[in-house]
Amino acid sequence: MTTERREPAQNAGERAMLEGWLDYHRQTLAWKCEGLTDEQLRTASAEPSELSLMGLVRHMAEVERGWFRKVLVGDDPGPVYYNEQDPDGDFHVTEDDTWAEAYATWQAEIETARRNAAGFGLDDLSKGRSRSTDEPFNLRWIYTHMIEEYARHNGHADLIRERVDGATGD
Template sequence: MTRIDPPTVAAERELLQGFLDFHRQTLLLKVADLSAEQLARRSVEPSSMSLLGLVRHLTEVEQYWFKTCLAGEVVPDRYWTAEHPDGDFDLVDPAQAENDLQTYADAVQESDEIAVHYALDHPFRRPRREEEYSLRYLYIHMVEEYARHNGHADLLRERIDGRTGE
């Protein structure tokens, strides 16, 4: 897995996409070279968070913001249920790790394919919310979401095998 630094001088959209891609690649670095059991390990008790749970959570985040909110598509909940509102974390199954990683990769690709069709100032609404958002806001929010969860991933990975990194 190679991580590409975001550009330091570029147009706004290229900068936003570059930072989002950098953080997506950081997540993939944190989960690289681990067994399915290691990916599903909850290594910071009492939290149910695991690296695989983070991948599943960020899959849902990608689909919610880009497909549901920006594109207005109806996307069935993948991991969340009324009975298990934290199913992305609570219901991880090592047997599904490869599938979950592929689902994540597909969600990222779909997000990028959707975003390219909209201007940064394109307005949209979230379901059951009144305020308007823009694609620019969405990019910034996604960078923040990944940055926060990559911090979690750092700690989880270090507890699993001692590997640290930026």
């Protein structure tokens, strides 16, 4: 698989621009994981951190699930990788965890996110509410937050990938 990263059009409308940048960052994370073995994808960044590329992908599957299912449309299917006893379970990868499963779960959550967001305008309010303010979010806020979330974690992915095999790049 070769990941094609496409920068958003420089003159796109607001929604296309937000969706374009979100997709760009999704593609960047996939690109950072490309060509590595399961073992390499499970390699932690540096002790004592357990942060790995596979853990980042599992985390972003949970983030997509949380914002576009639970918050946006009010559907709460529950977490995939974490639970009350292990709230950071998405980052706790084991020898039994595979890239095929993590990637498939992440991609399924991205497709659900796209489908759910398609039913909302940028100013439409979410069904779920903020835990701190009890206010709903508009889709524009959710898109902006997701871009920020991916951008931050893609910075982590840069460093982890360089540690794993020396590969660098934007």
